[in-house]
Amino acid sequence: EVQLVESGGDLVQPGGSLRLSCAASGFIFADYAMNWVRQAPGQGLEWVSSTTGRGDYITTYYADSVKGRFTISRDNSKNMLYLQMSSLRVEDTALYFCVKGLFLIDYWGRGTLVTVSS
Amino acid sequence: DIVLTQTPVSSPVTLGQPASISCRSSQSLVHSAGKTYLNWLQQRPGQPPRLLIYQASNRSSGVPDRFSGSGAGTDFTLKISRVEAEDVGVYYCMQATQFPRTFGQGTKLEIK
Numbered sequence: 001e002v003q004l005v006e007s008g009g010d011l012v013q014p015g016g017s018l019r020l021s022c023a024a025s026g027f028i029f030a031d032y033a034m035n036w037v038r039q040a041p042g043q044g045l046e047w048v049s050s051t052t053g054r055g056d057y058i059t060t061y062y063a064d065s066v067k068g069r070f071t072i073s074r075d076n077s078k079n080m081l082y083l084q085m086s087s088l089r090v091e092d093t094a095l096y097f098c099v100k101g102l103f104l105i106d107y108w109g110r111g112t113l114v115t116v117s118s
Numbered sequence: 119d120i121v122l123t124q125t126p127v128s129s130p131v132t133l134g135q136p137a138s139i140s141c142r143s144s145q146s147l148v149h150s151a152g153k154t155y156l157n158w159l160q161q162r163p164g165q166p167p168r169l170l171i172y173q174a175s176n177r178s179s180g181v182p183d184r185f186s187g188s189g190a191g192t193d194f195t196l197k198i199s200r201v202e203a204e205d206v207g208v209y210y211c212m213q214a215t216q217f218p219r220t221f222g223q224g225t226k227l228e229i230k
Contacts, residue, residue: 035219045159045167045210047219061217097166103155103214106178108166 002026002107004098009112016088020112022081022098030054030076033102036083038094039111046094049083052102066092088116120145122211124222130230131201139225141211143192147174148215155214158187158196161224162207170209171196203229 008020020036033052039045049072050061060072071084081098095111121144131137147154158171169178171187174194184199198205206229211222 037219044208044224045161045212045221047221050217050219063218101214103149103153104169104172105157105159105212105214105219106169106172108168110166 002100004100004107004109006096006098006109006112009096009114011115011117012088013118014088014090014116016116017084017086018088018114020083020085020096020098020114022109024079024081024098024100027100029074029079032100034072034074034081035099035101035105036072036081037097037099037108038092038114039097040091040094043094048096050102051081085114088114090116092116119218120147120213120216120220122213122220122222124209124211124225126225127223128226128228130228131198132230133203134200137198137201137205137227139196139209139211139227141189141194141196141222143194143213146191147194147213148191154190156187156189156194157212157214158185159210159212160205160207161210162204165207167210198227201227201229 003025005023035050036048051072052059069087073082093116097111098109100107123142125140154174156174159167161167175187186197208224
């Protein structure tokens with residue numbers, strides 16, 4: 001059974017940093033692209049970032065709203081996906097989902113809540 | 119960026135009656151490999167999104183056959199043949215043809 005379990009969400013002040021983690025199981029993690037998608041309270045879904053491939057062929061993509069502030073990474077030996085977030089803004093407040101797949105976006109974690117507030 | 123526009127924004131439906139949601143894309147969703155990467159997602163209250171339909175018309179594993187997807191190019195439709203109480207939630211279309219990935223604004227399905 002595929003499982004994606006996010007962690008690391010917290011209350012952080014504007015300008016602060018946070019690292020989200022996603023523990024994956026139930027599939028060959030290294031074979032799949034992975035994504036972060038967020039949902040602000042009461043709002044719709046917003047794609048944040050994706051990482052594809054493995055080894056020397058990993059490619060990363062970012063939404064313009066987070067480019068230069070967020071960094072996606074993965075540790076295929078530990079089946080872990082990460083999102084390093086810095087220079088956080090109030091508008092980054094959201095539930096962050098870890099999502100499997102490149103074209104077939106087939107599994108979602110339950111999310112971890114990031115609140116940016118002073 | 120590809121903009122996805124869903125209609126209606128809200129859909130009150132009587133139990134047992136059909137429902138239909140439209141998703142229109144600002145550009146063709148046909149990938150260079152020839153496939154169309156348009157997904158439909160369901161988000162029930164308090165739950166993460168769940169994949170219903172992929173590549174515009176293929177039901178994901180475990181999805182009831184009352185859900186169907188159709189369309190090509192820039193116009194897509196999700197249909198529920200007979201709405202059940204468990205179908206309440208928000209439905210999103212999402213394109214995975216190009217980066218950045220984008221979502222429709224969502225359609226809230228409610229029971230009358």
